[in-house]
Structures are given as structure tokens and as C-alpha cells.
Amino acid sequence: MFSLFKSKHNCYCAFCKTPRNIYRKKNIGVMNIIAAAMASIVVMFAIWQEYDPRVMIAFVVCLAISEVFVQIRWRLSVVCRTCGFDPILYVKDPTAAADKVKVQLDVRKQDPKYLLTKPLNLPTITPKKAEALENKGKGKLVSRSI
Ligand SMILES: [Zn+2]
Known part of the structure; x- marks a missing residue:
């Protein structure tokens, strides 16, 4: 049950058998979408001081940034830091x-x-x-x- 909430997955390197952690998430989840929505609302008020339809653009940009970030983080965590096995x-x-x-x-x-x-x-x-x-x-x- 507890392991469901862990963002990292414990495993061993397939090559050198060093224990290590891999990020579970390959793509953004609900939390990232909420965070992106909140970030874009903050950006909206910071720039226009009121509701502006361009907030949707900011939201999409925030989503894209978090998706790229999560994917890069996952991709990097997959590579073994000890032996470099990918x-x-x-x-x-x-x-x-x-x-x-x-x-x-x-x-x-x-x-x-x-x-x-x-x-x-x-x-x-x-x-x-x-x-x-x-x-x-x-x-x-x-x-x-x-
Ligand atoms: Zn390794």
C-alpha cells in the first residue's frame, strides 16, 4: 500500500547489480496538471492582473514544461550512475x-x-x-x- 505513494522504485542495475532508485513516473500525473494550472493562474495575475483568456496558453506551456521535465528526469534516472548502463x-x-x-x-x-x-x-x-x-x-x- 505504502509503495503506491512512493515516487521512486527500488531496483538493481541489470549490469553491475548496484541497488538504485528509478523514478516511477514516465509522464505527468494529476498533481502536475493541478500544479501547472495553479502556476498559470499565478502567471496570469502577475502579468494581466485579471482573468485573461491567454491563461490557456500559459497553462499549455506549463504542462509542456512539466511533461518534458518529468520525462527527462525519468530518462536520466534509468541510466545506472555506477556503471553507466542504459x-x-x-x-x-x-x-x-x-x-x-x-x-x-x-x-x-x-x-x-x-x-x-x-x-x-x-x-x-x-x-x-x-x-x-x-x-x-x-x-x-x-x-x-x-
Ligand atoms: Zn550499473
Whole structure:
């Protein structure tokens, strides 16, 4: 019951298994619409000091801004901050997703901040299995040396 009201969803990264939160909301909800209506009314009084039909334009603009904001927030929260794994990009383009993880792991390797933290729990693949995977044409494997 309580979890219904939580805006974030607890889960684990599909790649490095780090626990993290993802925003539940992909699109704006009733609360955002009410907030946008209130914001546009405030804007209306601030600009015209009375009721003005142009408030509808302000309302639509507020709605559009909150929709874009919620979507960007959700999109950013989906990407793992630890290893850079992006499940949405992975569905569309696994190679690009693997490249992104590689870049993120390289950044981690060079950042002294991460030297003392415990190593990531990356999927372990034996050399034999790695070869089989690469032969299958699933793209290059990302470095597992971190
Ligand atoms: Zn991760």
C-alpha cells in the first residue's frame, strides 16, 4: 500500500547489480496538471492582473514544461550512475550501450575517488564463454577488470 505513494522504485542495475532508485513516473500525473494550472493562474495575475483568456496558453506551456521535465528526469534516472548502463539504449542499440558502459568504467578507473571503494559486481564471464558470446555476434564485451 505504502509503495503506491512512493515516487521512486527500488531496483538493481541489470549490469553491475548496484541497488538504485528509478523514478516511477514516465509522464505527468494529476498533481502536475493541478500544479501547472495553479502556476498559470499565478502567471496570469502577475502579468494581466485579471482573468485573461491567454491563461490557456500559459497553462499549455506549463504542462509542456512539466511533461518534458518529468520525462527527462525519468530518462536520466534509468541510466545506472555506477556503471553507466542504459537499459533503454541497450534495447535499441546494444553496441552503443556497451560503448557507454566502457567509457563510464574507464572514467571510474581513472578517478582516484573510486580506488578505495569496493569493486563493482560485474557479471563474470569465463574466457571460453566470452569467446562464444562474441562469436554469436552480440557485440564486443565490456572490460571486466574493474
Ligand atoms: Zn550499473
